[in-house]
Amino acid sequence: MSEFMEILHSLIGSDDGTISWWQMSIRGALIFAVGVFAVRVAASRAFGKWTPLDIIFAVIVGSNLSRAMTGSAPFLPTLIASLVLVAIHTILARASARWGWLSFLVKGGRVQLVREGEQDKAAMRKAGVGDGDLHMALRTHGLEDLSSVQDAYLERNGDMTFIKRPDR
Known part of the structure; x- marks a missing residue:
């Protein structure tokens, strides 16, 4: 695992905020791929007609991904946190379709x-x-x-x- 992290850091830079233009470009491409995945998973909910659940999801995930791209937050933990948010959003969206009380609570x-x-x-x-x-x-x-x-x-x-x- 340590060897993998060394290779990763040589490609995307360290998490101390000092990264080169090409490392930020690689981060951007990886984050773009994660973003496309997030949109595909949450597309009909978060990017159709927006509810409070969808707005909060989009703002937080967007903020997380931008911090990972610029190097102001650790790359892998931030990506993992973003994917956890995608999973939580998906679970809440599906659960709220099943239970009216939860739908009212999270969507209004x-x-x-x-x-x-x-x-x-x-x-x-x-x-x-x-x-x-x-x-x-x-x-x-x-x-x-x-x-x-x-x-x-x-x-x-x-x-x-x-x-x-x-x-x-």
């Missing part, structure tokens, strides 16, 4: 903003959604105003969905 839930055609101002304030935000989303969905809307929700990924009135 939807907030009803319009109920039977009437804005729920308290829910909108709590969710940080103003009238302008609601009307922009209405226009994005091809709706002119709330007169054709039965219910509206702020989904946990930040999208707004609208249920049209049955009579319109």
Whole structure:
């Protein structure tokens, strides 16, 4: 193992932060490969519609990988830690698909903003959604105003969905 570490350090540099341009390039290529692996494992979850679980995962893994590339953190332990985070994210994503209570805990839930055609101002304030935000989303969905809307929700990924009135 010691011989392997010596070869590795000659290729990627030491973990003291002093690495050459070509060692950083090798680190970058290796980290790119690990990043592609992480995206392939977590792609549909972390890089589709983002939930809090996905955002935290992407920020932490990105931060870890950048520190490993620049040599400001030990290379192998940082890569291993990043792969552990990929595994944790995958386990939480799959477990939350199975158990609703866990899904709500790690991803959040939807907030009803319009109920039977009437804005729920308290829910909108709590969710940080103003009238302008609601009307922009209405226009994005091809709706002119709330007169054709039965219910509206702020989904946990930040999208707004609208249920049209049955009579319109």
